[in-house]
Amino acid sequence: xxxxxxxxxxxxxxxxxxxxxxxxxxxxxxxxxxxxxxxxxxxxxxxxxxxxxxxxxxxxxxxxxxxxxxxxxxxxxxxxxxxxxxxxxxxxxxxxxxxxxxxxxxxxxxxxxxxxxxxxxxxxxxxxxxxxxxxxxxxxxxxxxxxxxxxxxx
Amino acid sequence: xxxxxxxxxxxxxxxxxxxxxxxxxxxxxxxxxxxxxxxxxxxxxxxxxxxxxxxxxxxxxxxxxxxxxxxxxxxxxxxxxxxxxxxxxxxxxxxxxxxxxxxxxxxxxxxxxxxxxxxxxxxxxxxxxxxxxxxxxxxxxxxxxxxxxxxxxxxxxxxxxxxxxxxxxxxxxxxxxxxxxxxxxxxxxxxxxxxxxx
Numbered sequence: 001x002x003x004x005x006x007x008x009x010x011x012x013x014x015x016x017x018x019x020x021x022x023x024x025x026x027x028x029x030x031x032x033x034x035x036x037x038x039x040x041x042x043x044x045x046x047x048x049x050x051x052x053x054x055x056x057x058x059x060x061x062x063x064x065x066x067x068x069x070x071x072x073x074x075x076x077x078x079x080x081x082x083x084x085x086x087x088x089x090x091x092x093x094x095x096x097x098x099x100x101x102x103x104x105x106x107x108x109x110x111x112x113x114x115x116x117x118x119x120x121x122x123x124x125x126x127x128x129x130x131x132x133x134x135x136x137x138x139x140x141x142x143x144x145x146x147x148x149x150x151x152x153x154x
Numbered sequence: 155x156x157x158x159x160x161x162x163x164x165x166x167x168x169x170x171x172x173x174x175x176x177x178x179x180x181x182x183x184x185x186x187x188x189x190x191x192x193x194x195x196x197x198x199x200x201x202x203x204x205x206x207x208x209x210x211x212x213x214x215x216x217x218x219x220x221x222x223x224x225x226x227x228x229x230x231x232x233x234x235x236x237x238x239x240x241x242x243x244x245x246x247x248x249x250x251x252x253x254x255x256x257x258x259x260x261x262x263x264x265x266x267x268x269x270x271x272x273x274x275x276x277x278x279x280x281x282x283x284x285x286x287x288x289x290x291x292x293x294x295x296x297x298x299x300x301x302x303x304x305x306x307x308x309x310x311x312x313x314x315x316x317x318x319x320x321x322x323x324x325x326x327x328x329x330x331x332x333x334x335x336x337x338x339x340x341x342x343x344x345x346x347x348x349x350x351x352x
Contacts, residue, residue, distance in 0.1 A: 025343050028335050029284060031328020047164065050318025058321050060298045065314050069167035079161060086163075086218060090322065093211040094329040126160045145162045146228035 184260020184268035
């Protein structure tokens, strides 16, 4: 588990907790907001666990994924970066002033662009735009994403 | 507009054919708390939201849900694509098979076709966000129940991912609701409907 960042958390609260207002209007629902600059998993662990944030990682009956089927592959790496960017996007939608998270998003997007370039060269386009430098219409090359399984190529 | 990225959000790689699991996991495709309902709920609610932040959050979560709609389909497809009529009978999958063969059809586990009656678009900011929080909890419970019933580790690997996304989305909707409440008259947050009364 990541260490908490004491400057961002009120005393006695770690990353699993948030702070509610001292007074709030009756007859409304309140969810404690996640603190700014929260601890984060590395991209691959984030994808495997389903969240970038240890504070929000709340598994059912301790059923936790140890790995995912593409961990350590070029596609797995790209999926992890894509997921990290998505998770940061949702976080920034409710924490638009968190500069550290915005920096993390920009760094992730740069890595993702590089990873996607390498992947596309090897395996073909992921998006229409990826065919800008293709020699032929290779959108239909390779399996569609839902087709992957152990029996592929049998 | 939307454009397709030729990759799932999370890897789905299922070794064993098992229509018995597809029989109830289909509910997260087109069931009452499934991913089709989630995406259409958020993508339809966003138009009347009063702030750019709320419109953005509903768009971004709604788009992620479309990816989950595809993930659940990938699970069902890989569980059923190679099934034999004998396996169909053994699994008690005949009632689905007779209508859809190995196609993917949005329906409840009970067989009811997907219906817009499973989603709410009330056009009221507090009401819609509160519905969304409830919807995330209902989907989480459904994934909990799937984890109780399924013993296939390849399937459960994806289900655990999907379940955790419900927890994160609940948090974001809750934060968005909190920010909405702060904008309103603190002595009476129900004085008007910020989605309608400008």
